[in-house]
Amino acid sequence: MRAFVVGNAALDETLSVEDFPSPGASIFGSNLSRDLGGKGINQAVAIARAGLDCVLVAAVGNDARGREIAERLAREPLDGQLETLAGITTDASMILMTLAGENAIITTREAADALTPDVACRCLQDATRGDLLVVQGNLREDTTTALLRTARRIGMQTAMNPSPLQSYFSALWPLTDMIFVNEGEAEALGGVEHLLDEGIETVVLTLGGAGAALITRAGRQDVPAVPCDVLDTTGAGDCFMATALASAGVRGVAMDARALQHAAHAAAHTVAHTGTVAAFPDAGTFARILRL
Ligand code: ATP
Numbered sequence: 001m002r003a004f005v006v007g008n009a010a011l012d013e014t015l016s017v018e019d020f021p022s023p024g025a026s027i028f029g030s031n032l033s034r035d036l037g038g039k040g041i042n043q044a045v046a047i048a049r050a051g052l053d054c055v056l057v058a059a060v061g062n063d064a065r066g067r068e069i070a071e072r073l074a075r076e077p078l079d080g081q082l083e084t085l086a087g088i089t090t091d092a093s094m095i096l097m098t099l100a101g102e103n104a105i106i107t108t109r110e111a112a113d114a115l116t117p118d119v120a121c122r123c124l125q126d127a128t129r130g131d132l133l134v135v136q137g138n139l140r141e142d143t144t145t146a147l148l149r150t151a152r153r154i155g156m157q158t159a160m161n162p163s164p165l166q167s168y169f170s171a172l173w174p175l176t177d178m179i180f181v182n183e184g185e186a187e188a189l190g191g192v193e194h195l196l197d198e199g200i201e202t203v204v205l206t207l208g209g210a211g212a213a214l215i216t217r218a219g220r221q222d223v224p225a226v227p228c229d230v231l232d233t234t235g236a237g238d239c240f241m242a243t244a245l246a247s248a249g250v251r252g253v254a255m256d257a258r259a260l261q262h263a264a265h266a267a268a269h270t271v272a273h274t275g276t277v278a279a280f281p282d283a284g285t286f287a288r289i290l291r292l
Contacts, residue, residue: 001249002053002131004156006120006147007040008112008138009058009073009082010091011065012276014234017096020104029096036072036277037093038112039136039161042235045277046242046266047134048078050286052249055079057123059115065090066111077283081123088114095234103234112138117146129155132249134242136161141168148175161241162189173198178255180204180241202255204244206237212260223260226268235276240267247290265289 015029036045044056055078060066062084069090073080093107120143124133133151135144135158145168151158152175159178162169165188173179179200186192192203192215203215211224243266247259266281266289273279281289 001252002055002127003044003047003134003245003249004055004057004124004127004131005040005044005047005134006057006115006123006139007043007134007136008038008091008109009036009041009056009060009069010038010093010107011035011069012037012093012095012234014095014097014275017098019098019100020096020102031097033275033278035275036069037235038091038107039138039163039238040112041069041073042238042276042280043134043136043161043242044078044080045076046239046280047246048076049280049283050243050246050250050266050290051283052246053079055081055123055126057081057083057120059083059085059088059111059119061088061090061111062086063090065092083115083119085111085114097232101230101232103232105234109138113140115139115143117143121146121150124150124154124156127151127154127156131156132245133158134161134245135159137164137166137169141166144168145172145175148172151175159241159245161237163237165189170198173200176200178202178204178245180206180237180244182206182208182237204241204255204260206240208233211264212240214255214257214260221257221260223257223264226264228268228272230271232274232279233271235279236267236271239270239280240264243267243286243289250290262289262292265292
C-alpha cells in the first residue's frame, strides 16, 4: 500500500514570548527557530518515517522558502512532488509560544489555494486500488472534492483530517472512509454519531492528554495517552493521525486499537520535544514504536 498525501507545505517560524502582544505593542521574542510545517508535510513526513511508502503533493512558490522546503524534504524518506507555481508566495506559519505553554499560529495559504484540481489529481495517476489518499482542510473545495472523487473511482481508501474547519466539508463525508478529529472539531461537525450516519466508516477522536478513541458502528475502543513531560503540542494531532495510518497500512489491516497505541507513543514523543517535524520521532524511533 502507498499513501498519497495531498495538502499544504509551509515553513514554520516559531518564537517564544512572555505573553501574547496586545494591539499596538512591541515586545521581545527569543528562541527563534525554523522548521518544515503545514499539515500536508507534517503528515507525509510522519507516515514516511513510520515506514509506509508515501508520496507528498503540495504547492510552493518560486522563492527562497519554496527552495528551502524542497531541500529539507529531500532529507526525508518520501517521494516529494512539489508543484512550483510562478507568481505565488510559499506558505508560512508564524507560531508564538508563551511561557504558559500556550501557542498562537498564523498561517498563510496562497500556495495551498493555488493548487488546482487538475494538478492535484494528476498525482493520483500512479495510484492503484487499495492505496490510501490523505487530505486535510487546507486546500480549496474543488481540489479536495476532486481528489476524493478520483480516489473513490480508483478504489483507494480515503482519510481526512478536517482541519482547519471549512464550511464545505459536509459534502465530503460520503467520499470519506476515515476521519481524524479532535473534540472541538467533532462537535463543530455535528458530533461523532452524525459523522457515522453520513457514511464515514471509522472516526478516530483525539482527546489531547486524555488519549483517543476508535469509533465505528461496531462500537468504541478507548486508548489512553502515553504520559510524558509536555513541552510543545504543535503537530501532535498530525503525528498521531500519520502514525495510526502507517501502522495499519504497514500491517495490512483496517484501523485498529494497536494502531492508536502506536500513534499515542509517537504523539507523546512529539509533545515532549519542541518544534513540528523536528519533534517527530526519527525512523529508528518509529521502528521501535511500531514493534510495540
Ligand atoms: P494539535 O492541533 O495540537 O496538533 P489536535 O488537537 O489535533 O492536536 P490532540 O487531541 O490535542 O490533537 O492530540 C493528539 C494526540 O496527541 C492525543 O490523542 C495524544 O495521544 C497526544 N497528546 C496530546 N496531548 C498530550 C499530552 N498532554 N500528553 C500525552 N499525549 C498527548
